[in-house]
Every structure is written in structure tokens, then in C-alpha cells.
Amino acid sequence: MFRVTARTCSAAARCASVSTLSEPSLDDSVEDDQPGTTVRHRRDPAVPDTEARDRESSVIDPTEYRRVLGHYATGVAVVTAFAAEPVGMAVNSFTSVSLDPPLVSFCAAMTSATWPRIRAAGRFAVNILDEHQQDACRRFASKDEDRFASTPWHRSTGGSPILDDALAWLDCQIAFEQSAGDHVIVGGLVVGLDAREGDPLLFYQGRYGALRSSTNPLG
Ligand SMILES: Cc1cc2nc3c(=O)[nH]c(=O)nc-3n(C[C@H](O)[C@H](O)[C@H](O)COP(=O)(O)O)c2cc1C
Numbered sequence: 001m002f003r004v005t006a007r008t009c010s011a012a013a014r015c016a017s018v019s020t021l022s023e024p025s026l027d028d029s030v031e032d033d034q035p036g037t038t039v040r041h042r043r044d045p046a047v048p049d050t051e052a053r054d055r056e057s058s059v060i061d062p063t064e065y066r067r068v069l070g071h072y073a074t075g076v077a078v079v080t081a082f083a084a085e086p087v088g089m090a091v092n093s094f095t096s097v098s099l100d101p102p103l104v105s106f107c108a109a110m111t112s113a114t115w116p117r118i119r120a121a122g123r124f125a126v127n128i129l130d131e132h133q134q135d136a137c138r139r140f141a142s143k144d145e146d147r148f149a150s151t152p153w154h155r156s157t158g159g160s161p162i163l164d165d166a167l168a169w170l171d172c173q174i175a176f177e178q179s180a181g182d183h184v185i186v187g188g189l190v191v192g193l194d195a196r197e198g199d200p201l202l203f204y205q206g207r208y209g210a211l212r213s214s215t216n217p218l219g
Pocket of ligand 1: 088115
């Protein structure tokens, strides 16, 4: 069912899309890397202590963690924003969160140079990649300064860059952010969206792939 190319991606299975999201612990004060995002929580006695939970999770070997999570197939999206110029990064941590209100999320690495720029823009677009957009994916996962150079794009009503060849796109306003280990979970309120016919780019065990055939799970 799954066709993969031989080429591998060095960023394989790298995102903590299922990261151990620690509940706030007693008197927790989480200081983000991002300025101005200190989050203070009240301790809920029903919630296990965060440090104890972190100690527990530290027995997981990182290599094994990546290997196992690599078995979860995802699509790939490019999250873009307009911050004086277009900025964007490839993510496979994109997911839908809520229907009412319409919320989506992605996880950004704390080390990402692009995330602070998206954050400053206050809004972003999610561009779901088509199976033919492997090269675009590689560019948006690289540290290339000019990631948009050979990718035609236009601005959404909200101003965020939409890749012309994207399979689907969602125009979002940043609705929330939650630090989670070495990533931040970014939530977006969807204010516009569209999709066209086509097949998605897939990502599995560090390789890109495409659907060979599909069945309708509802039909
Ligand atoms: C398939 C794939 C999925 C990725 N998913 C994520 C992700 O969910 N979150 C993230 O922060 N980085 C992810 N990356 C890595 C970023 O695309 C990359 O680190 C980033 O664009 C580098 O530039 P930056 O420092 O400007 O963000 C992914 C890379 C690839 C190839």
C-alpha cells in the first residue's frame, strides 16, 4: 500500500508530536526560550509531579524513541508566515485539534529560527504538501535562507504565504502556545481554508512516500 522512495531524510522522525506533555506541576513556573511567554500554573494535587514524571520518562532511550515513533506515518506541511518577508518551515507534527472552534496545531522545536518569526507575525498558514513536493519539503527543512526562491506563492486574505502547488491550505491566527519539553505546541484558529484534488506527500521512517491506493474507511 505504501510506496517509498529510496532517499532518506536526515530529519527522520524528529519531532515530538507525541512528546511527553507534562501537566503543570505544583507551583510550576515554566520559563520559555521565547521572551514574554512565562506560563504559571496552579498545582492540581490530582496531577502527578512533573519532575517525577520526567525522571520516569528519562529511562527511554532517545534513539529507540525516534525509531518507534518513526513507525507513525504522517503527512508533511509547510508552516508559513509573513514577517517582513515570507518565512516557512517543514513540519510533520501538524494535526487537527478541535472542530468548534476550528483549531489546529503543530509543534515547533525550541531551537527553530523560524518559529519566533511566525510567532511575531501572530498568524500562519499551513500548506499541506502534494506528493510531488518533496523538493519543496527538503528546502523548507533546510537552513537555506531563500526557501521560497523556486516555490511560487501568494498571500492569503490574512497575509500568510500560500504555496501555489499545495494540496490544501489553512489560514490561521495563533490561538495558544504551550511549551512541551524541547518543543512548543502552537495552536491556530482556522480563519480560511481550501483544498484541491490530488494525493499527499507522506513521511514514514525517515522516507518520503505516496499513496499507491486507498480505501475509504467510512465507505
Ligand atoms: C519531514 C519533516 C518534518 C519535520 N517536522 C518538524 C516539526 O514538526 N517541527 C519542527 O520544529 N521541525 C520539523 N522539521 C524540521 C524543520 O523543518 C527544520 O528544522 C527547520 O525548517 C530548520 O529551519 P529553522 O531553524 O528556520 O526552523 C521537520 C523536517 C522534516 C524533513
